Amino acid sequence: MASPDFEHLRRVATAVRRSVISAIHHAGAGHVGGPLSATDLLTVLYFHELRIDPADPSWSDRDRFIFSKGHSSIALYATLAERGYFPTDELLTFDQSGSRLQGHPDMLVTPGVDMSTGSLGQGLSPGLGMALAARLAGKDYRTYVMIGDGEAQEGQIWEASMVAARYGLDNLCAIVDWNGLQQYGWAESGEQPEDRMNPLVDPAGKWRAFGWHVVELDGHDLPAIVAALDEARSTTGRPTMLIAHTVKGKGVSFMEGDYLWHAKPITDEECELALAELAS
Amino acid sequence: MTAGAEAGSEIPLRVAFGEALVELGALNDRVVVLDGDLGNSTRVDMFADAFPDRFFQMGIAEQNMAGVAAGLATTGLVPFVTTFAAFATNRDLDQVRMTIGQTKLHAVVVGGYSGIQIGRAGKTHQAIEDLAVFRAMPNMTVLAPADATETRKATFAAAQDVAGPVYMRLTRDASPVLFGDHGEFHVGRGVVMRRGSDVALISTGVQTTRTVRAADLLEAEGVSVHHLHLHTVKPLDEAAVIEAAATGAVVTCEDHSIIGGLGGAVAEVLSERCPTLMRRIGVRDVNIESAPNEALLEQHGLTPRHILAAAKEILGTW
Numbered sequence: 001m002a003s004p005d006f007e008h009l010r011r012v013a014t015a016v017r018r019s020v021i022s023a024i025h026h027a028g029a030g031h032v033g034g035p036l037s038a039t040d041l042l043t044v045l046y047f048h049e050l051r052i053d054p055a056d057p058s059w060s061d062r063d064r065f066i067f068s069k070g071h072s073s074i075a076l077y078a079t080l081a082e083r084g085y086f087p088t089d090e091l092l093t094f095d096q097s098g099s100r101l102q103g104h105p106d107m108l109v110t111p112g113v114d115m116s117t118g119s120l121g122q123g124l125s126p127g128l129g130m131a132l133a134a135r136l137a138g139k140d141y142r143t144y145v146m147i148g149d150g151e152a153q154e155g156q157i158w159e160a161s162m163v164a165a166r167y168g169l170d171n172l173c174a175i176v177d178w179n180g181l182q183q184y185g186w187a188e189s190g191e192q193p194e195d196r197m198n199p200l201v202d203p204a205g206k207w208r209a210f211g212w213h214v215v216e217l218d219g220h221d222l223p224a225i226v227a228a229l230d231e232a233r234s235t236t237g238r239p240t241m242l243i244a245h246t247v248k249g250k251g252v253s254f255m256e257g258d259y260l261w262h263a264k265p266i267t268d269e270e271c272e273l274a275l276a277e278l279a280s
Numbered sequence: 281m282t283a284g285a286e287a288g289s290e291i292p293l294r295v296a297f298g299e300a301l302v303e304l305g306a307l308n309d310r311v312v313v314l315d316g317d318l319g320n321s322t323r324v325d326m327f328a329d330a331f332p333d334r335f336f337q338m339g340i341a342e343q344n345m346a347g348v349a350a351g352l353a354t355t356g357l358v359p360f361v362t363t364f365a366a367f368a369t370n371r372d373l374d375q376v377r378m379t380i381g382q383t384k385l386h387a388v389v390v391g392g393y394s395g396i397q398i399g400r401a402g403k404t405h406q407a408i409e410d411l412a413v414f415r416a417m418p419n420m421t422v423l424a425p426a427d428a429t430e431t432r433k434a435t436f437a438a439a440q441d442v443a444g445p446v447y448m449r450l451t452r453d454a455s456p457v458l459f460g461d462h463g464e465f466h467v468g469r470g471v472v473m474r475r476g477s478d479v480a481l482i483s484t485g486v487q488t489t490r491t492v493r494a495a496d497l498l499e500a501e502g503v504s505v506h507h508l509h510l511h512t513v514k515p516l517d518e519a520a521v522i523e524a525a526a527t528g529a530v531v532t533c534e535d536h537s538i539i540g541g542l543g544g545a546v547a548e549v550l551s552e553r554c555p556t557l558m559r560r561i562g563v564r565d566v567n568i569e570s571a572p573n574e575a576l577l578e579q580h581g582l583t584p585r586h587i588l589a590a591a592k593e594i595l596g597t598w
Contacts, residue, residue, distance in 0.1 A: 060355070107354075107383055114354065119378045125344045126379055129351020129359075132336060136312070137355065156375070159341035163348070166339075 001230075004048045009222050012082055013043040017251045018278050019078035023091040025271040030095060030103075033248035033261040034148060035075030037179040037219070041244055042067075042079040044225040045144060054084040057111040063141050064130045066115040068123020069148035069177060070104040071263070077101045077110070085112040121154025123147060124174055128164045131172040131239075142233070146175045149198050150182035158210070164239045165211030172239040173232040174212075176203065177219060179248035181259040196259050207241040219244025252277055290454035293486065294392055296428035297450050298323030300435040301360065302330045309334070310356060311439055314349055316342050316363035321452075322392035324362045346372040349387045350379035358386055358439050364398070365391025365407030365449050373413065380445045381417045387445055388438045389414075394424075394449035395485065395535030396563060396580060402570030407449070408563045411484075412540025414447040415514045421467060422514040423448040424485035424534075424542075427458045430511050433465035441467055451535075453573060455486045468512045470520035476504035479591045480524035483533040484510045484542045487561075487582065491533045494587035503591065513542055518549050525556040529594045533587055538562035559590040 016039050024030040046052070050063040067076045074094055081088045086100070093099035100109045104118030115126045127145035134141050147157065164172055178198075185196035200206075204214045213235045217224045225244070232240035248262070249255030252274040266274070305311050305327055312334045319325040319337070328335040338345035342363055349359035361368065361376075368376075368391040380387045393399070394407045414420050421442050425434040431450060438446040463471075473488075474495060483491035488509045495505040508524045510517060524530060530550065532543040543560035550556045563580050577583050 064354075115350070116378060116383050119374050122343075122347050122375060122379060125347025125375070126351030126354070128344070129348035130354060131351075132348065133352050133355040133357055136333065136357070143351075156341075156343040156347065159339075159344035160347070163338055163341065163344055167336075 004222070004226050006222050009043055009047055012047050013040050014278055016043060016075065016078045016082055018275055019081065019088060019091050020074050021252070021266060021271060021274045021278065023074050023078065023094045025266040026092050027095045029263070029265045030074060031071045031263040032266065033181065033255060033258070034069060034072035034177070034179065036250045036252065036255065037246040037248045038069070038072055038075050038146060038177045039250065040220045040222060041146060041175055041177060041225060042075055044222060044229065046079050046083045048226060049229045050144070051141065054112065057085060061139060061141050064114045064127065064143040066117065066123040066127045066143070066145045067105055068117050068145055069120070069151060070117030072148070073101070073103065073105050076105060076113070080110070080112040120148070120151035121156045124157055124160040124164070127172055127174070128160050128169065131164070131169040132167060134171055135169070142171050142173065144173050144175065146177055149176055149178040149180060149200065149203070152176060152200055152203065161207060161210045161212065168237050169239045170236050173229070173242065174239065175242040175244055177246050178203065178243055179246045181248045181257070181262065183259070183262045185259060203243050211238055213238050213240040214243060215240065216243045216245065219246035220250055287457050287460060289457050291428035291457060292452060292454050293425065293428060293431045293450040294321070294323045294452060296431040297390070297435055298326040300432040301327045304436055304439055305331045305334065308358070308439060310358050311360065312336065312352055312357050313360045313362060314338050314345050316340060316345050316367065318363055318392065322362045322390070324360070342367050342372040343375045346375035346389070347379050350383060350385050353380070353385035353387045358388065360388045360390055362390045362392060364405060365394035365410045366405050368447070369407055369410040369413050377417060381419050384419050384444045386443055389445070389447045391447065391449045393452045395451060396568050396576050397535065397573040398452050400570045400572065403567040406568055408537045408568070409540070410447070410449055411513050411534070411536050411542065412544065415540065415545060419444050420514060421446045421512070423467070423511060424513055425450070425511050426486060426488035426509055427455055429457060429459040429461055429463070430465060434511060437465060437467050449485060451486050456489050458489060458492065465511070468515045468517060470517035471509040471511065472520070473507035473509050474505060476506040477527055478504040479529045479531065479595055480506040480508060480527045481531050481533060481587065481591065482508045482510060482521065482524055482542065482546055484513055485535055487533045487535045490582060490584045491587055493584035494591070497584055497588045498591055503595070510542065513545060516545050516549060518553070521546055521549050522553055525550055525554050528556060529591070530556050531559045531561060531587060531590045531594060533561040535582060536562050538564055557594055559594050561587050561590055
């Protein structure tokens, strides 16, 4: 694998974040914090890790990617557009009638979307199926699934975690975008009285106990993301879980770490401020 | 072998399914089977023995199983998702809805023990709402074969004639073989069991056997019976239903709730197209205890005698 051009990856991530802000501002509503926390991970996946061909989205030997935290769809769409799956202008159709860019990813209409998601906790299981299918067909494509830390509260995530380990699927890599915040959460559940952090403790220990290889990393540190994906690819006999510690709303100072930015309209003034911060 | 099963013999639908899957698996290497730890009940153990590399034990985790099937199906494989109908319907409903139904993927969800005759296990394991639930789901084809012969044909049709998601309900206990191997089986097309002019009986699944007996009883009393069997509940053969309604009186018969299943589907069509007096034989919106089959059929009004009584009541001759 070619060594990455981190300056280029940084520019791409900034462009994706700008697209997220512009699209949600234009749409008048939508999820913001989660898309921004996932952006650096998506950027490294689509511009470094995944074996894909935007001109042939259904290429049978492509690496698969499932964005289980489907409510953050705008980040996936912005990344796919940046990667050349469809024009960036199309992002302004997000959530509008007739758009290929539905509120939650729809594999039937959006080029590059490998699995429909939206109802949470469901993405890891189809990824497991794709990984099993690769093994059965003797193909070397890899399958990647990104989940949110909130949806790891769903039991199905743990069903899938048990079965993926049982089958020793080392061609499967899951990534948790661990921003710690969800839509509303639990009051006073963390270290600070009102921080509303996900109470699911020691995720690394949990997934290790389920039989996964686990890597913890800073989900905004591009070289760390590349290194973790390298480690996943070289791990044999079991699936790998990357626990990527991230910041909800990353990149826009007044959105960072505030659960209220999970989903809400962006005003004209907020849009201007956010794009100014993301100009550099 | 189920193929060529003798009319009059009794074979559980699950056994016919298990044998058909092995036959299908030999002809079609895209067929894979997922098991929710019930393989020696649903009889996919036969497939596991024949094709161990295409059999995936998923454990007691149906939600994951449905999602895994979706992932397999994206690569062109045809997964059969097998468990009891109660769990195939209810435990993984959201997973089937989003990752199989909404994606239009070609996966076959098989409810192994449907209806009320599920081996004295009681209401937790009875499936009396599966037809209603899957019929309401866009893109689904819903199959309910009546006997071993139809089960074999439905299994092949689900894999080879349908392009999208399928739900198929089967049963646990031995059922009479009604059909010879040479009959036609077309998804979405009803089977006219007999033609008549006084009353129409419309049945599905294994309840068709008891409906055949009811038709015999009615004919013996001089009633001319039209009997339509629908092995496909969705898409519904509306033309055949409307043809049956020409009798002016319709009784639907199913081992399922009277709400939303065959009775609901027929009522929807007839009330819009040609309002017809109806009675619905089925479970009347109650939960059911664990008891021997014959006792349950009697308690919940599913016997041939109950069908006969409903027909005569609607004809005003009871």
